[in-house]
Amino acid sequence: MSVKSKVMLFSHICHPARMSGAEKWLLFLARTLTEQYEVVLVVPCSGMLSIEAETTGIRIAIQDSPLLWSLYESSPAMHQEFAKQKASNSYRSLLTLLHMHRPDWVIVNTSVNALPAAAAKKAGIPVAWIINEILYPGVHQIDAVRMVNRYADWIIGISEAVLAPFKVSIVNNKKRLISPSWNDAELHPEGWEENRRYLREAHNIGDHETLIGLISGMISVHKGIDQFIYMAGMLMPHFPQVKFLIAGSPEITEYFDKCKTLASSTLDPSRIIFHSFENHIEQLYPALDVVVVPSMIDEGFGMTALEGMAFGKPVVAYDSAGLGELLKNTGNEKFLVPKGDVDGLSQTIADLLQNKDRMLEIGTKNRQASAESFGIGIFQNRFNKLLQEIDAVVHGLNRQYKVQSRHSEGFLLKGHSSYRVFLLENGTKRPFINKAAMARYRFKMKDVQLVREAELQKYPTGHILSKEEPFEVNSPMKMLLIGSGKTIFLRRGGIIHPVSSKKILKKTNRKQIVSVPDDIIVRFKLGSPIRIRKKSTKRRIQRRHAWNRQLKRRSHLTKRTSSAIRSKSIKRNLQRFFKSPDLGYLLKRTGSHRHSKRKQKVD
Structure with a gap:
């Protein structure tokens, strides 16, 4: 069974006692998308919108962020205000939220809701930005249009009047007219x-x-x-x-x-x-x-x-x-x-x-x-065309993400601008719920590697790492454990292996061993002990002879390679010195002449 793509929808408001037209429109979209996507609705607080969405099985995430009213007003202060917002904790929290949920694409509702669009773009996530209002006319309206264009992969206008300011050539391939409808x-x-x-x-x-x-x-x-x-x-x-x-x-x-x-x-x-x-x-x-x-x-x-x-x-x-x-x-x-x-x-x-x-x-x-x-048929026809474009982009990105990453299993990663630390495990990034969870499993902040936000987006998000029970689910899958006794165990998934080798124990850093109660130890299936096996004398001699033969072969190849390199170097230097195009031909002839004389002597 194929896994559904995930989409996050960002609402700019969520009023406790009423719903605006923009909220109704977003709720309608969310309900429509649940038929073929996993939908998460992000609201600044709990309210009527979130309550209505939850009744239809839509997952809710609460994350407040400042609104950029100066963009809607086409104010010259929009760039300065937006720079402050991107330097705020709200921006970092949005990035962390995106890494935790790892959506395949996002929908941002209304022009004032610019910060989620910027965070998604930073994480390399495709953005569909819905514009519900007409940007204020004026000298700086073009700046507002350019800002929307910078962070949006698709610009959805609910009317021709809304899309009128976006008639500049830089956004022509992004504009889509999709008006509200009803069921x-x-x-x-x-x-x-x-x-x-x-x-x-x-x-x-x-x-x-x-x-x-x-x-x-x-x-x-x-x-x-x-x-x-x-x-x-x-x-x-x-x-x-x-x-x-x-x-x-x-x-x-x-x-x-x-x-x-x-x-x-x-x-x-x-x-x-x-x-x-x-x-x-x-x-x-x-x-x-x-x-x-x-x-x-x-x-x-x-x-x-x-x-x-x-x-x-x-x-x-x-x-x-x-x-x-x-x-x-x-x-x-x-x-x-x-x-x-x-x-x-x-x-x-x-x-x-x-x-x-x-x-x-x-x-x-x-x-x-x-x-x-404006009926449901007209809406579905336009919306489905957009979804086909989005699915194609998402599919292409997911194919790129499947390419092997440069980060190995067990690495600790964190985005430059986000808060959360992740442990790479089985091809996923598992988030630590807090620093106490990191300390519990003997991880340190000094070992964390900072990466681009888009790099973190490549890894699917795994289960959260925390100190809470059940231990088997909320802890790393590979770690060293010790109970009340002296035996150290290597955990691999649901199996623990006793470490019986003294050499391994001597090399083991005791600070990496996690102490747990015995009742946790007994929950795991006991595997075979880990020890260093002694090789037979005959086998060791055979391996030594094979290694010596390999060294001789490598030495012979190295000499031949060095000679060839020297010959090429001499030839290149002579060509540079004489600057003659025929020199290569003369050298070839000289070489063949020497070779023919050697052959005559043998005869």
């Missing part, structure tokens, strides 16, 4: 009607009433919550049967209070409902009749808009880069409004509210159009 089965369509009824009853919304919603992971100014409330205030006098729902996590208290104040100043504040963040979106979207996305920044994509369409809802949005691109690709250009145009937003929705049948028709059309442009 219909995970949305549980069979429960939509019940979920709609439950949520609307909870907020006293009748069947005859229309519910317009804004859904966001976090209630913040760039999501345009205030724009939505202004719009609601304009629509209230004309549409008394319409209510408005704002769903999101109120983390920015000052802005949330401002929004509450705005809502209270409308004609009927009770018609504006604030709902907490809902992780299971299938319990929220079915209750809505219209989805509004009034984003005030240039979005890389529009996850909320796509989710609304997937649930068969009309979507009205500001024309904000990737968000506008999404609506245009699904035939919803007429529902795009210039950014910040609250009057236009209100009028577009007012036109929709005039005809409920038309709203239902548009929702049905949106569900079909979103599946055709």
Whole structure:
């Protein structure tokens, strides 16, 4: 059975109470990859993302690292800040993490998550870097593009708007357009009607009433919550049967209070409902009749808009880069409004509210159009092409790694920038859990050899070496042991061999012998004693004669070789002295003439 390749996915955040669009997208990728890879998800802390991933059997590793916001902002300070990050302990910890897990390739999510990409590149691991946001325009945007290009083997953009800054020739062969998608089965369509009824009853919304919603992971100014409330205030006098729902996590208290104040100043504040963040979106979207996305920044994509369409809802949005691109690709250009145009937003929705049948028709059309442009089939086709390229690169690297290394068994190795010390054993590198484990098995830091991080990546990672039980598993496979008695044993795997030779014992360094309790000694299978066998006199004489004959033969060959070397040296010196191209020919003739005279004398 073939061993699955291992991929590590690095998330820049892991919020305890909510999930952003970038986190949802990464979780979707992780679940997709589990079908053919061993997946490890790296998060900065435990949170909703890690909990959701663990429920599907994805392995979690926790490793925090600083984010490079200056790269996203195209700031001139990005290089200086990144140099500080690469000199930090976080960078060394990331390298150590990579050596411990030894992934075949990594996925880094969002432009600000640059340090894991740099660490993976340092270790010689292929990097697929997902860019979810649009880099700030400006003079230094090209520097940000070059930095991403330096550490990424593949640059995955979730929209054309995201990939727009990467149109320089140096990254053309790395760009891939792969947009987020969804799995219909995970949305549980069979429960939509019940979920709609439950949520609307909870907020006293009748069947005859229309519910317009804004859904966001976090209630913040760039999501345009205030724009939505202004719009609601304009629509209230004309549409008394319409209510408005704002769903999101109120983390920015000052802005949330401002929004509450705005809502209270409308004609009927009770018609504006604030709902907490809902992780299971299938319990929220079915209750809505219209989805509004009034984003005030240039979005890389529009996850909320796509989710609304997937649930068969009309979507009205500001024309904000990737968000506008999404609506245009699904035939919803007429529902795009210039950014910040609250009057236009209100009028577009007012036109929709005039005809409920038309709203239902548009929702049905949106569900079909979103599946055709962003459905699972489109995603899999693009993603599988990328995976084929990655698998080919990984296969080539693994073939190179199988070439015999210059390091022998029993060597202690450590990367120049990472923390962990490894023992080479049976073709693998076994990490010591700490310095106490090294001391327990009589290894010293002075014997550790520093190597490049990419050199360590060539060795598969073996079982951790520690002082914990079981001793047979957590200790080196080859070592000298001694119990309460005087007998020294050589351990080889699961067998121990008594060392009975006095000559061997005299040469043995007592500091290398590991003392263990007798109950550990008896766990091993007892092998044959190790001794120096005495050779018979006859056999020794035969070997001596054979050795003497070999020495004579070598001496004769050495003389012949020395003579030939001298002749070549004389010839080369003469050629240099006379600088004549015919000299070689004359020497050959002279040699053949001497040889013919010698032959005539013999005759």
